[in-house]
Amino acid sequence: MNDKIIIRHAREKDFDAIIRIDAEISIDYYGTVVDKTTYWRDIFNYYVLREKDKRLFLVAESNKEVVGFIVGEARAWEFGSPLCGWVFAVEVSTQQRTLGVGQQLFTEICNRLNQIGVSTIRTMVDIENKVTLSFYRSQGMRTGRNIELELQI
């Protein structure tokens, strides 16, 4: 467990670090850098620059450097579900893996969502993404009540 980690809300100046960490994850997962700058810009605008009560974009800072982040929010009645928390991204710099950064981020977002009335956390993960699936399971998550279905069209 890394005890020098600070978890805080993301700030505008963290954007480049988010892109850098996501690029590392991209290489790990896709074997190449997938440019998602536009996607993260939109997410940043929505989760960082607007109201933060129900939207959380947290970063983990170590030695004044952003080494990981987690994004989620509280939503009600999406897919018919009462208020619950959705975590849709958690990424940790490859150099900081296995030090407990992801766990601290996940614990913090759960605590903050719990403070606004959330008692269930949900997420979706690609079936081939074993690292992330294993991480969420290690945090106690299990297969939930919703089944994701899809159709190729």
Place this chain on the structure above:
Amino acid sequence: MKLNKASLFALIAVLELANDPTQQISTTDIAEKYGISTHHLAKVMRNLVHHGLVQAVRGVGGGYSFSGNLKRTTLLDVIQIFENLESVLDMPNHCITEGGPIIAELQSITNEIDNLTRVVLETITLETALKSAMHRSLHANTPATKS
């Protein structure tokens, strides 16, 4: 899904030993604790030794101890030593061409189920399973798995 006895016994033994890698437990003690066949478990243990998940400790107070990687070994890793989880449609004649699309659809459905089963078992490490068991034990106020 129904695990065969060897897989189930192996999971029990590995988790029991991994719960405290410093301890040595005999096959008889594990079998008695879980009410399973000592003879069958002994065979399972030999397989687990062969695959490096446990090691035999000889002499007085000997038995078995965990020698695998708690953070890396998944439930599927243990199960696959003893069985293949892939469903097979038990068709009496595999050459019936008229039934092709129906059989293919049934096979596709069983594949979907198999994939989900595999992903669940492949993403639960021994460490996660033990952590969850301990959490369950604390909340249910029942005896912990650790002896």
